[in-house]
Amino acid sequence: MQIFHGRAAGAASESRGPTFTGQVWADPVMPATGGVMINNVFFTPGARTHWHTHGQGQILQVVAGTGWVCVDGERARPIGVGDTVWIPAGERHWHGAAADSYLLHTAISLGGTDWQDAVVDAAYRTATA
Template identity: 65%
Template sequence: MKVFPGRAESGKSEQRSATFTGTVWGDPVMPPTDGVTINTVFFAPDSRTHWHTHEQGQVLHVTAGKGWVCLEGEAPRLIRQGDIVWIAAGERHWHGADIDSYLVHIAISLGKADWQEAVENPGYPD
């Protein structure tokens, strides 16, 4: 068993840019362990990930704000505080904040991530 302190391992947030559009901050909850990565991620309004997949899947737990998650070939789906999203292994997807709200989620990523191109037009439903 491992016990991790109730704060980011690094003690500070890190701005993410290479695989995100807009302003996104990440805090590691714990160091990557046995193929599991857990981060608390803050998305400023209209910020999002690039398209990507996860080797063994991903769980998103929305802790504040509202945003979107989108599987390739489908319309984006609204996510809000309290929602939990399961993205299966290999499903190409993106997620991020609504245009008029921030989004904070805990991302539990299983296995390696394959980061791809930016999302050019998120296609938010009206």
């Protein structure tokens, strides 16, 4: 058994960069352990992940704000406080904040993450229209 205590006093949030569009911050809840990683992720309005897949899937639990989750080939679906999203292994997707709201979710990633291309602004607007 391992216990991961809450965020240490004075610990800084991590700015996320090359696999995200917009300003995104994360606080690790549990470092990669046994193929599982947990992060609290804060997206500013309109910020989002790039397209990606997970080796064994991903669970998103929305804590605050509103946003979108989108599977490749489909329209984005709205998510809000209290929602839990299950993304199966290998399903290409992105997720992020609505254009007019921040989004805070807890991301539980199972297995490795395969980061892919950015979700360009035009594609984001079309998917969320």
